[in-house]
Amino acid sequence: MGNPTRRPLPPPITVHQEAAAQAQHRVAGLLEAAGAAPAETQRLIAVTGAGAVEAAHAEGMEQEADVRPGRSDPFDGGWRGAVEAVTGWPAHIADRTVRRAQAVAEPSGCACPRQAAARAGR
Secondary structure, X not given: OOOOOOOOOOOOOOOOHHHHHHHHHXXXXXXXXXXXXXXHHXXXXXXXXXXXXXHHHHHHHHHHHHOOOOOOHHHXXXXXXXXXXXXXXXXXXXXXXXXXXXXXXXXXXXXXXXHHHHHOOO
């Protein structure tokens, strides 16, 4: 028996990447024009993105319940394992996205601009 031939990985999905970047730029401009601080604008955009990732995660998890009746236990276990493998990372990505945005928005660790300003003596 030889080593199984590995198929090349598919390219990353980039269909909406440019449109999303343009939308983020536009939203950032609108929020800043309305008086939002740039860091708060970035945090809001990141939280919105994280929410989209969580929604994709939840939709993927719904597939776990989609095992058809009458399938064998090994099939059921394999299906659930595959769903867990595919959906495991989006939740971590969403959490990391929000943490990074909050760290940029408020280096003091506070998500509230007024409290951060009070700590800084402003």
